[in-house]
Amino acid sequence: MQRLAKPPIHPSVCCLRYWTSNIFIHRYSVSKDTMSNEIDALAELKALVKLLQSNVDRIETATKAASLEFPSLRTTFSPQSEAARQLPDVAEASSEIVAAASQLIAAVRPPPLTVFSTGLSFHIPSSLRVAVEVHVAEFLRDAGSGGAHVKDIAKPTNVDPYKLARILRILATHYIFVEVAPDVFANNRISSCLDSGKSVATLVAHPEQRYDGTSGITALLGHFGDEAFKASAYLSDVMTDPATSHNYEANKTAHSKAFNTNLDMFSWFETPGNEYRGTRFGHGMNGSRASMPANAIVEGFDWKGLKEGAVVVDVGGGVGSQCLVLAENFSHLRFVVQDRAPVVLEGEKFWGINNPDYLSSGKVKLQPYNFMEQEQPVKNADVFIVRTILHDWANQFCIKILRNLRKAATPNTRLLVVDNIISYACKEEAAKDIPGAAMPLPPAPLLANWGPASSMSYLADIQMLSCHNGQERTATQLRDLLSETGWKLVEVRRATSFGLALHNAIAVPV
Ligand SMILES: C[S@@+](CC[C@H](N)C(=O)[O-])C[C@H]1O[C@@H](n2cnc3c(N)ncnc32)[C@H](O)[C@@H]1O
Numbered sequence: 001m002q003r004l005a006k007p008p009i010h011p012s013v014c015c016l017r018y019w020t021s022n023i024f025i026h027r028y029s030v031s032k033d034t035m036s037n038e039i040d041a042l043a044e045l046k047a048l049v050k051l052l053q054s055n056v057d058r059i060e061t062a063t064k065a066a067s068l069e070f071p072s073l074r075t076t077f078s079p080q081s082e083a084a085r086q087l088p089d090v091a092e093a094s095s096e097i098v099a100a101a102s103q104l105i106a107a108v109r110p111p112p113l114t115v116f117s118t119g120l121s122f123h124i125p126s127s128l129r130v131a132v133e134v135h136v137a138e139f140l141r142d143a144g145s146g147g148a149h150v151k152d153i154a155k156p157t158n159v160d161p162y163k164l165a166r167i168l169r170i171l172a173t174h175y176i177f178v179e180v181a182p183d184v185f186a187n188n189r190i191s192s193c194l195d196s197g198k199s200v201a202t203l204v205a206h207p208e209q210r211y212d213g214t215s216g217i218t219a220l221l222g223h224f225g226d227e228a229f230k231a232s233a234y235l236s237d238v239m240t241d242p243a244t245s246h247n248y249e250a251n252k253t254a255h256s257k258a259f260n261t262n263l264d265m266f267s268w269f270e271t272p273g274n275e276y277r278g279t280r281f282g283h284g285m286n287g288s289r290a291s292m293p294a295n296a297i298v299e300g301f302d303w304k305g306l307k308e309g310a311v312v313v314d315v316g317g318g319v320g321s322q323c324l325v326l327a328e329n330f331s332h333l334r335f336v337v338q339d340r341a342p343v344v345l346e347g348e349k350f351w352g353i354n355n356p357d358y359l360s361s362g363k364v365k366l367q368p369y370n371f372m373e374q375e376q377p378v379k380n381a382d383v384f385i386v387r388t389i390l391h392d393w394a395n396q397f398c399i400k401i402l403r404n405l406r407k408a409a410t411p412n413t414r415l416l417v418v419d420n421i422i423s424y425a426c427k428e429e430a431a432k433d434i435p436g437a438a439m440p441l442p443p444a445p446l447l448a449n450w451g452p453a454s455s456m457s458y459l460a461d462i463q464m465l466s467c468h469n470g471q472e473r474t475a476t477q478l479r480d481l482l483s484e485t486g487w488k489l490v491e492v493r494r495a496t497s498f499g500l501a502l503h504n505a506i507a508v509p510v
Pocket residue numbers: 266285286315316317318319321322338339340343369370371372373386387388389392
């Protein structure tokens with residue numbers, strides 16, 4: 001029993017021995033307290049497993065009722081074949097499964113392993129970026145389930161096959177690609193998302209056009225794996241440096257430190273040598289649509305209720321991907337897409353590919369506009385959309401953007417803010433006076449904010465912090481920001497989608 005008195009061996013000395021030693025202590029020192037802890041822990045594990053089972057049953061019932069097949073990981077991704085996931089019951093059951101499975105893993109895995117593997121998990125996005133740059137998914141498109149040998153996959157881009165095999169293996173270990181035989185890899189549903197639809201030969205011959213006409217998914221991953229990843233590596237440095245720790249300027253960020261610039265990220269995109277990054281970012285914003293239900297913007301507002309010829313202004317609208325969806329669904333509306341001048345040029349290409357008639361008929365107008373420096377030029381807007389704009393900026397800058405819009409608003413103008421609306425990771429008093437703002441609570445013992453089922457919102461929050469000193473906001477924070485600038489938040493329409501769910505917040509002038 002003397003061993004029980006020994007302090008546990010510190011994990012930094014040897015985590016495996018630490019665990020062996022602790023298991024020993026646990027087995028042989030069964031006090032009343034540890035006993036009840038063990039029982040609670042087991043009860044929680046069982047509750048989590050029960051949640052997994054009941055939600056799989058729920059998916060089966062919902063998909064059968066709708067005569068839809070739940071997509072298998074072994075099949076190829078396409079937006080159409082994801083239809084089952086859009087069923088509200090399936091979406092909610094999937095969220096519960098992700099939250100329960102993640103909590104189960106956290107509960108059963110030795111904590112040192114959890115912190116070490118979390119601490120090293122940055123190798124996964126860097127490996128993902130290698131796979132995208134080497135066009136692996138496109139190469140494997142025609143290889144089918146038999147896959148291709150890594151020596152062949154490596155050839156078109158002339159990378160080292162032995163290194164590439166290791167990259168693909170860590171991804172396969174995280175369910176992106178499958179290693180079907182030693183050093184032979186095939187696409188699965190997740191890796192096939194990385195397929196831009198172009199041939200490897202075209203991608204290698206014309207790298208400057210690689211994102212043109214694509215879904216934008218690879219462009220978004222390019223932005224994540226380059227600017228955002230490098231910025232994030234400096235987050236701790238800027239947060240602990242007294243010169244930057246309390247600063248909220250958009251040019252005093254982890255990104256500006258990583259790239260040694262005194263410019264905010266959007267201005268930096270326009271500097272010599274970074275233009276391709278700016279273009280990639282524009283395509284990437286289009287790619288963010290892929291993680292949302294196609295009709296999210298359609299259901300986010302009563303577009304049908306607007307009068308014939310009503311003017312919708314998408315402020316910082318990027319290339320105009322949201323207005324394209326709206327234009328295709330609502331023929332009675334007119335659109336103005338505003339953004340920085342270089343983005344507007346990209347927008348012209350985007351509309352040229354997708355629907356040139358909208359531009360030539362005047363239904364859609366692209367307008368260079370800088371919301372930090374210029375007064376809002378459209379004074380008869382029925383709706384101003386700011387989609388994933390406010391989250392790019394700290395409050396002091398959002399106030400400027402929102403006041404500018406308020407000044408240009410008529411009494412009937414509506415403001416549609418589309419952004420992540422986050423919750424605390426514990427229970428909170430919801431903003432009860434805002435219809436739709438309360439986030440539905442998951443069943444016990446899941447985390448009140450749905451844990452990793454909603455992790456995209458919190459990852460986005462840190463992405464905004466690293467790149468812009470921006471932030472995702474709670475409904476209450478958004479309400480307060482709006483009320484400071486002459487807007488009243490009247491309704492939140494929460495997306496029912498799973499994962500990256502941007503929500504629609506509707507405000508009226510006061
Ligand atoms: C996160 S993206 C969102 C794009 C689009 N609203 C969407 O949801 O896909 C932010 C956009 O704000 C634009 N932007 C940044 N600073 C701006 C400024 N000062 N004036 C106008 N647009 C700006 C960027 O060029 C970019 O297109």
